[in-house]
Amino acid sequence: MTAAQALAEATKRLKAANVPNAANDARVLLAHALGTERSRLTLVLPDEMSDAAQARYTQSIAARLTRQPVSHILGQREFYGRAFTVTPDVLDPRPDTELLVDTALNAPFGTLLDLGTGSGCILLTLLAENMGATGQGVDCSQAALDVATANAASLGLDQRSQFAVSDWFSNVRGPFDLIVSNPPYITADEMLDLAPEVRDWEPKVALTPGGDGLDAYRIITAAAPQYLTPGGRLIVEIGATQAADVQVLFQTGGFDGITCLQDLDGRDRVVFGHLA
Numbered sequence: 001m002t003a004a005q006a007l008a009e010a011t012k013r014l015k016a017a018n019v020p021n022a023a024n025d026a027r028v029l030l031a032h033a034l035g036t037e038r039s040r041l042t043l044v045l046p047d048e049m050s051d052a053a054q055a056r057y058t059q060s061i062a063a064r065l066t067r068q069p070v071s072h073i074l075g076q077r078e079f080y081g082r083a084f085t086v087t088p089d090v091l092d093p094r095p096d097t098e099l100l101v102d103t104a105l106n107a108p109f110g111t112l113l114d115l116g117t118g119s120g121c122i123l124l125t126l127l128a129e130n131m132g133a134t135g136q137g138v139d140c141s142q143a144a145l146d147v148a149t150a151n152a153a154s155l156g157l158d159q160r161s162q163f164a165v166s167d168w169f170s171n172v173r174g175p176f177d178l179i180v181s182n183p184p185y186i187t188a189d190e191m192l193d194l195a196p197e198v199r200d201w202e203p204k205v206a207l208t209p210g211g212d213g214l215d216a217y218r219i220i221t222a223a224a225p226q227y228l229t230p231g232g233r234l235i236v237e238i239g240a241t242q243a244a245d246v247q248v249l250f251q252t253g254g255f256d257g258i259t260c261l262q263d264l265d266g267r268d269r270v271v272f273g274h275l276a
Helices: 003-016 022-034 038-044 051-065 070-074 095-104 121-129 142-154 215-227 243-252
Strands: 076-079 082-085 111-115 134-139 161-165 176-181 228-237 255-262 268-275
Touching (some): 003 022, 003 051, 022 051, 022 070, 070 076, 076 095, 082 121, 082 142, 095 176, 095 228, 095 268, 121 134, 121 142, 134 142, 142 161, 176 215, 215 243, 243 255
Parallel strands (some): 111 176, 134 161
Antiparallel strands (some): 076 082, 255 268
């Protein structure tokens, strides 16, 4: 079987199962099975596939048919131009979160804390972009921290980062110039409408606190001032309907310059403020 024939058959199967982005996913997984760059895939489509490559591709397509995320099948996801290892123990890094990183980089910082660090993608990206900074990532999941630690090592950032198990601030010592977080914020009702790739494969504890989805913001905005340097910033990612509520929590916490930013789709995505 040629790579082109395998691609056509895989695309057909994914489309028949109503898998989103079937054609693109089939191409990405084929490149992975062949061990080639995606940009070169067209060049090798006429070639016969080895038995080993066919087996890898068949296994990958079978996994995608169960709605397992492509990133889990590949074992990695690109974020801010860097490859991060991902597993079912961490959230899949998403392009929308890059707005939080951009916002953080708009002002200087020397020390930072990432609450609910997961894969470490936010913390490690900020350290990679700010070579003079050091940072700490905390998470309630040791399995997630194992992934973050591995990512730090692979990116050569293990000397400027440290990780610890912590229920938000319970195992944290400040102060920090910058605190960032992409906390669980999906409401209990919204969980029912999530795509299977998210609902069935990503860690529930990182997706939702239950209820109205605001519990993490209540904790973070109330405690963060105790862990920030004077003028220090707090930046969080939010759900599309949560801007007003989260900004009130920032005000109650004593923050100034409270601002909400929209992502590329025009949805409220990031709220930030600083200590007076």
